[in-house]
Amino acid sequence: MRPGKSSRPRTRTRPQHADAVDGFVIAVDRGRYQCVLAGAERGVVGAELPTVTAMRARELGRKSVVVGDRVSLVGDTSGAEGALARIVRIAERRSVLRRTADDDETTAEGRLERVVVANADQLVIVSALADPPPRTGFIDRCLVAAYDADVEPLLCLTKADLAGPEEVLGYYTELELPYVLNRPDSDLGALRALLGGRVSVLVGHSGVGKSTLVNRLVPDALRAVGVVSAIGRGRHTSTSAVALRLPPVPGVDTDPGWIIDTPGIRSFGLAHVSADSLLHGFPDLVEGTVDCPPNCQHTADEAACGLDAWVAAGKADPRRLASYRRLLASRAGEGDSRGESDQRGPGEGDRRGPDE
């Protein structure tokens, strides 16, 4: 079952792991990591996507491994039943998305690990146009998380058969936000094209039609092979993010991409995002801050904040400023309520915080 085992040197302290193979982490469940070997990841067409189960090598120390991580694997990477490989290296992450403080406090993994997804290229913000009505506050929060993580946002507006997109799109006119409209009978071609060649994270509130969309994008059969049989093994899994391989588009030779579904993630945390970075989620407001006093927190109680005049002059939608300030306040709350170290260091005690 384990080719070459007897002929290999069995030193446990090989410094470099020259024989390590590259893998892509698609699911995490109770200290076990499901990885797809590089190569298989791109090349496999059809149902079978072989996965390797791995655990963390002790040498990783306290470094976490999350879905989307590119890792180096040693040991038994055959993927055979019962085989266990070891993750010995985590490649530098090109992006990191963190969850909010209140998500998934019930598991040890959830409490310890705030990073949910690494190396995403795109954040697909799924929002219904009706039933439930769109929540721009949620979309704004996701946009901030995306810009902060250097992940491209894509607005996916579902239930377009129930309501038009004009109001939502009107709110975002200044942003030139890429978007797709979805209805039960719509052709997914445009969306698939935007997902091609990338790792895209899907996020959305309950009821917006995210599962419906994921089911249409990735047929059940593919998922059963890719993840359920690999980690489910008949028991309930506590996984909070799962990468799913998109099926190849007939007649198209390019990489169809991956989607990462985030069933347990209600939103993304912004406690680590500075007030100025938060502003990057509101490019329509940025210019309005050029005349702000130094260290302006841009909150409503900053008497000299330039944003009030900017909005009063009709340069931006007042709802956008209100949304920005709500996020500023909630971000401070996230840090406070969970005892997380917030942005204001002890040395800054004489400066008032954003929400006080």
Ligand SMILES: Nc1nc2c(ncn2[C@@H]2O[C@H](COP(=O)(O)OP(=O)(O)OP(=O)(O)O)[C@@H](O)[C@H]2O)c(=O)[nH]1
């Ligand atoms: N009219 C309409 N209904 C839809 C559409 N997409 C999904 N639905 C319905 O909306 C409801 C919620 O869809 P789900 O896919 O379960 O929503 P979800 O976002 O996954 O929500 P959770 O399962 O709670 O996480 C279901 O009754 C779907 O049939 C759509 O495009 N148009």
Ligand SMILES: [Zn+2]
């Ligand atoms: Zn200001």
